[in-house]
Amino acid sequence: MxxxxxxxxxxxxxxxxxxxxxxxxxxxxxxxxxxxxxxxxxxxxxxxxxxxxxxxxxxxxxxxxxxxxxxxxxxxxxxxxxxxxxxxxxxxxxxxxxxxxxxxxxxxxxxxxxxxxxxxxxxxxxxxxxxxxxxxxLKTSGERIVGQAMLVASLPVATTAEDPAVGRFLSMIPKAQTVQRTGSAALNLAYVAAGRLDGFWSASLKPWDMAAGVLLVREAGGVVTTIRGGSFELEVPDLLAAATGELQQEMVRILA
Structure with missing residues (x-):
């Protein structure tokens, strides 16, 4: 079925x-x-x-x-x-x-x-x-270390410098190998599943941005939680996806 x-x-x-x-x-x-x-x-x-x-x-x-x-x-x-x-x-x-x-x-x-x-x-x-x-x-990259990871984030529409999302983005820049903002959450998640990206986070997504991609990441061996490491819920705009549990935990420590 x-x-x-x-x-x-x-x-x-x-x-x-x-x-x-x-x-x-x-x-x-x-x-x-x-x-x-x-x-x-x-x-x-x-x-x-x-x-x-x-x-x-x-x-x-x-x-x-x-x-x-x-x-x-x-x-x-x-x-x-x-x-x-x-x-x-x-x-x-x-x-x-x-x-x-x-x-x-x-x-x-x-x-x-x-x-x-x-x-x-x-x-x-x-x-x-x-x-x-x-x-x-598909299989995720298997990356475990933030310093070797290519990460991507979604920021809110028309965001300001004072937005906490901007602060999280800036906090990750000196820690990761590279941090990007691309404009498509669905493809970000698909790319984590495909091993092209190592991790992705956002606190401003809608259910339709996340639904398909979350399942892709999970089925490719990745981890999906909230930014603070809690259980992911589709109706709540709070997502962190990572290639491995170890990478997820390190991202949570930096972002939460």
């Missing part, structure tokens, strides 16, 4: 990615709030994803970034959708954005797809089935 859900997520994410490619040269832009952009592409991608999954699973619930919210239905299934994670990057033609789709069963993440249409890379995961990139099995 989980393999079937993974296949559905794969197909839906590719449909969303196709929409993003189609719209990439002809969208207009509005603002949800200062520096929080949305385009027609966001809505068009979400529409095709939702229509595809709803036809296949008419009794499932849905939660999507662009105003999509249907109550969880039979079996406690809910699809959590980000039709374009990294909108600012997309708007500027910076090729670091993705479609992200996660599936919960009774609040537990069981299937995930993150699709990067610029590289045609499909990251998939299923509970107990591992994680893959274009069908190749």
């Amino acid at each position: 989980i393999a079937d859900f993974m296949q559905a997520a794969d197909e839906a994410a590719r449909l969303g990615g196709q929409v993003l490619r189609t719209w990439s040269t002809r969208f207009t832009v509005t603002e949800k709030s200062r520096s929080n952009l949305v385009t027609e592409a966001d809505f068009a991608s979400q529409k095709v994803i939702h229509e595809f999954l709803h036809r296949r699973y008419p009794h499932h619930g849905f939660l999507g970034e662009e105003g999509l919210e249907h109550p969880t239905g039979a079996g406690g299934y809910r699809w959590v959708i980000d039709p374009l994670d990294g909108t600012s990057n997309y708007v500027h033609g910076f090729p670091y954005y993705a479609v992200s789709i996660g599936l919960e069963e009774q609040g537990e993440l069981i299937a995930a797809a993150i699709y990067d249409p610029t590289r045609d890379e499909m990251f998939l995961a299923g509970r107990g089935l591992g994680a893959t990139l274009n069908r190749r099995r």
Whole structure:
């Protein structure tokens, strides 16, 4: 059953990615709030994803970034959708954005797809089935030491110098090998799962930013907690993902 859900997520994410490619040269832009952009592409991608999954699973619930919210239905299934994670990057033609789709069963993440249409890379995961990139099995980097780690963080939209998130970012810079800010939480998590990044943290994400990526990291052997090392909850904007438990513990000591 989980393999079937993974296949559905794969197909839906590719449909969303196709929409993003189609719209990439002809969208207009509005603002949800200062520096929080949305385009027609966001809505068009979400529409095709939702229509595809709803036809296949008419009794499932849905939660999507662009105003999509249907109550969880039979079996406690809910699809959590980000039709374009990294909108600012997309708007500027910076090729670091993705479609992200996660599936919960009774609040537990069981299937995930993150699709990067610029590289045609499909990251998939299923509970107990591992994680893959274009069908190749994924494993985190295994890095244990912050000083040798490539880390990435998400900062709040329109952040100020006084924001605690900025303080955490600055506190990590002299400790890690390198610290980046990229603009797509979904791809950050996928890259931790793939061993391209060693760790990622944020306290400003929404469920659709995290759902698919959290399962990918876990199924690739990584660790996901809060920034203070507590139990991760999808509805709470507090996440730290690391390649290993040792790296997670060192990151917590620096950031908490």
